[in-house]
Every structure is written in structure tokens, then in C-alpha cells.
Amino acid sequence: METTKNLYQRRERELVEDIVVLEKAIKNFWEILPIPACTTSPIFIILETGKSFDTLFNYKKDELIGETLKKVSFDKNNFEALLDNLSIKRKVSNIEIALKAKDGDKILALVSAIAQEDDDREAFSYLFSFVDVTLIKKTEEELQEKVVALEKFQKIAIGRELKMVELKEALGRSHEEVKKLIRQLAEKN
Amino acid sequence: MTVINKEEVNKILEKEGEVRGVAFQSIGDFVLKNKGQAGMAKTEAQMEEWGIDFHFSKISPMAWYPIGWGALFVLATQEVFNWSGQDIREMGANGPKVSVVVKLTFKLFSDMKKLARQVPGFWRKNYTVGEVEVVSLNEEKKEMTVRFKDSSFHPSLCRYIEGFTETTFQFSRPKSSVVSVKETKCSFKDSVPYEEYIVSWT
Numbered sequence: 001m002e003t004t005k006n007l008y009q010r011r012e013r014e015l016v017e018d019i020v021v022l023e024k025a026i027k028n029f030w031e032i033l034p035i036p037a038c039t040t041s042p043i044f045i046i047l048e049t050g051k052s053f054d055t056l057f058n059y060k061k062d063e064l065i066g067e068t069l070k071k072v073s074f075d076k077n078n079f080e081a082l083l084d085n086l087s088i089k090r091k092v093s094n095i096e097i098a099l100k101a102k103d104g105d106k107i108l109a110l111v112s113a114i115a116q117e118d119d120d121r122e123a124f125s126y127l128f129s130f131v132d133v134t135l136i137k138k139t140e141e142e143l144q145e146k147v148v149a150l151e152k153f154q155k156i157a158i159g160r161e162l163k164m165v166e167l168k169e170a171l172g173r174s175h176e177e178v179k180k181l182i183r184q185l186a187e188k189n
Numbered sequence: 190m191t192v193i194n195k196e197e198v199n200k201i202l203e204k205e206g207e208v209r210g211v212a213f214q215s216i217g218d219f220v221l222k223n224k225g226q227a228g229m230a231k232t233e234a235q236m237e238e239w240g241i242d243f244h245f246s247k248i249s250p251m252a253w254y255p256i257g258w259g260a261l262f263v264l265a266t267q268e269v270f271n272w273s274g275q276d277i278r279e280m281g282a283n284g285p286k287v288s289v290v291v292k293l294t295f296k297l298f299s300d301m302k303k304l305a306r307q308v309p310g311f312w313r314k315n316y317t318v319g320e321v322e323v324v325s326l327n328e329e330k331k332e333m334t335v336r337f338k339d340s341s342f343h344p345s346l347c348r349y350i351e352g353f354t355e356t357t358f359q360f361s362r363p364k365s366s367v368v369s370v371k372e373t374k375c376s377f378k379d380s381v382p383y384e385e386y387i388v389s390w391t
Contacts, residue, residue, distance in 0.1 A: 016251040019290060023250060026289050041297040041360045048292055065286045066356065068364040122303065124296035 036130040042115075042123045044069040044083055056132055058102040069128070074098035074106055082111065090115040090123065099130065108134045192267045193343060198239045201260055201342055206318030207253040211291060215284035215353075216262050217245045222283075224270060235265040250290060256318060260342035263349055274348040281352025285360065297361040301328055304361055308335065316340070324385070333388040334373075340384075341376040347384055358388055367391045 002010070029050075030037075036053035040046050046064045054061055057072050064071065073079030075098050086092050094110040101107055110131040115123040193201075220229050229245055236243040241258060248254070263280065266272060272280075285291060295311050298304045305323040312321040319340030326333045337350065355370040362368055367390065374385035 019251045020249055023290050026293075039292070042299045043361065043363050045360050045364065047297070047360065048289065062286060066359065070364075118296065122298060122300065124298050
């Protein structure tokens with residue numbers, strides 16, 4: 001029968017094997033995750049970034065580790081308000097906010113975040129995701145501009161059509177009056 | 190310049206205890222970033238010269254290895270690349286940035302009392318000998334005194350610990366806060382059986 005010492009040793013070995021597998025899986029997850037994501041400490045110091053996160057903000061791998069997350073904020077006040085809200089609620093979902101890439105380019109993103117807490121509900125880290133909606137927003141704006149232009153065109157087109165109807169009617173009336181005048185002239189003669 | 194002689198190497202190798210592979214990951218990452226694969230090969234050759242059959246690529250982060258190997262891995266890089274104490278400090282500072290498991294398991298509370306409680310456990314998770322004790326925490330003065338007991342290897346390792354501790358605490362402080370770690374007592378200089386560090390922050 002397996003002794004207690006051997007049992008503990010075997011269990012530890014198995015746990016270690018599991019942790020190694022988990023660490024590799026987490027690393028692969030960061031590498032392949034298509035949504036830009038990162039983890040931070042409770043005061044929002046970046047601890048880990050995924051490949052998509054580095055790509056979105058145009059940073060090299062590990063370049064942002066140890067930096068404050070505020071480094072990617074476009075409007076500091078708005079971003080701080082979001083972080084304050086997160087510190088209180090411990091979870092935020094799809095908050096639209098302007099962010100900034102390394103080269104200064106503005107990025108519009110939907111930010112979601114959740115706190116990891118200990119048993120006393122004290123946060124010891126946060127997990128963030130950033131869904132880039134810059135292109136969607138740009139397309140939306142372009143579409144809106146086109147809608148406005150179309151409405152303007154429609155107004156002009158309909159206005160012209162009404163004018164033509166008016167002119168046609170006026171022309172008809174003029175025709176009638178000319179006919180009437182010709183008739184009156186003929187009667188006089 | 191020789192950092193360590195054969196006799197000192199043997200003394201370190203004789204030390205009892207084990208360290209998790211995760212410690213090697215931090216050192217290896219720094220070597221690969223700064224010296225590439227060729228630099229790693231040179232470091233491994235130095236380890237082999239000291240009689241250690243060490244291959245970084247075969248190190249498993251959660252497996253246990255002789256405690257002396259960890260210290261000698263650092264010293265081998267110093268020997269091969271003629272790195273200064275400041276370089277070793279930077280190597281230590283890079284450490285907490287590397288392992289996913291360390292970042293997940295070391296809970297970086299912003300409350301210093303809670304963070305201080307994490308420190309001894311972090312050591313125990315990764316080393317089978319030695320002990321880390323938070324001797325004092327003065328939140329008003331923004332200072333913490335930490336002692337590393339029964340884990341003296343070489344003065345260069347003190348620089349590594351300074352750098353490692355500094356980054357770890359910096360992770361839990363605002364970016365505007367400056368964290369500084371300074372060794373105040375060293376078993377190699379002060380006839381004490383421990384290394385003592387003062388962690389301070391602004």
C-alpha cells in the first residue's frame with residue numbers, strides 16, 4: 001500500500017505536471033487570443049499582455065509590462081473615470097472609450113474588465129479586454145454622412161419634381177388663357 | 190575577471206535544498222534577450238565547466254533543482270559576459286516580468302500589509318530551504334525591512350534580489366511612486382546570518 005509520504009509526493013508531482021500544462025496553455029492563450037487583452041495589478045500596472053494587445057497599440061512584446069495602463073489612454077480624465085468606476089464596481093462591460101497607440105493614433109474601443117479578488121473581496125489583479133471599434137465607428141460615420149447627403153439630394157430632387165408639376169400646371173393654365181385670348185380675338189374679328 | 194573560483198563553486202553546489210525551475214526562467218530570459226542563443230550556449234558551457242549538466246531548454250518551471258544551480262546560473266552569466274553588479278541587478282529586475290505563474294500567484298495587493306504577508310509564502314513556494322521574513326513595516330515612513338535567512342550564496346546574488354524585489358514592489362505602486370531596494374546588512378560583509386534589505390517607496 002502507498003505510504004502517506006509517497007502519496008503526498010505523487011500528488012505534488014501530479015499538481016506540478018498540471019501547473020506546467022496550465023502555464024503552457026495560458027502562454028498559448030495569450031499568443032492566439034484575437035481580442036486584445038491584458039492583466040494589471042490593482043493600481044493598473046500592466047503585468048501581462050496578449051499578442052493582439054501589443055499589435056493593437058503598436059508596442060513590442062513585453063514593452064508595456066511594468067507600465068501603467070493609463071499609457072494607452074487618449075483622454076486621461078475619461079480613462080481615469082473608467083478605472084475609478086471599475087475599482088468600485090469590480091466589473092465593467094463594453095464601455096466605449098478613446099485610446100492611444102504608441103504612435104499617437106486614436107483607437108476607439110469597447111473596454112470590459114473584471115477584478116480578481118481574494119476571500120476578503122480585495123482585488124489583487126484585473127483582466128482587461130479591448131474590442132477595437134475604430135473601423136466600425138468610421139464606417140458608421142461615413143454611412144451617416146451618406147444618409148445626410150442622400151436626404152439632402154432627395155429634398156432637392158423632390159423639390160424639383162414639385163416645381164416641375166407646378167410649372168406644368170402653370171403652363172397648362174397659360175395654354176388655356178392663350179386659347180381663351182385667341183378665341184376672344186376671333187370673336188371680335 | 191573571475192567572479193568565483195572552483196572552491197567557491199563547490200561550496201555552493203554542496204548546499205542543501207532545492208529551487209523551482211521558474212527561477213531559471215527569469216535568468217534565462219534575460220540572457221536570451223541580451224545575448225541570444227549563442228550567449229545561452231556560452232553560459233551552459235560555463236556551467237558544464239563547473240561540472241553541472243545544465244540545459245536551459247530542458248528546465249521545467251515547476252520542477253525542483255539543486256538550489257546551488259540557481260545561484261551558479263546567475264554567476265555563470267557574470268563570468269562569461271563580465272557583467273557588473275548593476276547588470277545582475279537589472280537581471281533581477283527583469284525576473285518578475287517573466288513567469289505567467291509567478292504573476293498569477295503572487296497577489297500584488299496595493300495594501301502594503303497584505304503585500305507584506307505574501308512575501309514569505311512566495312519564497313516557500315519556490316525554495317525548499319531558507320526563509321524570507323518581513324521584519325518591519327512602517328507605512329508612515331513608507332519603508333519595509335525584509336530579511337533573507339539561510340540563503341547566502343554570493344554577493345552578486347544580493348544585487349539580483351535587490352532588482353527582483355524592486356520590480357515586484359513597483360508592480361503594486363503607482364507609476365509616479367519610486368520604489369527603491371537597498372541591502373543594509375550582508376552576511377558576506379557584516380557577520381550576520383542573513384541579508385537584510387530596506388524597501389522604500391514614495
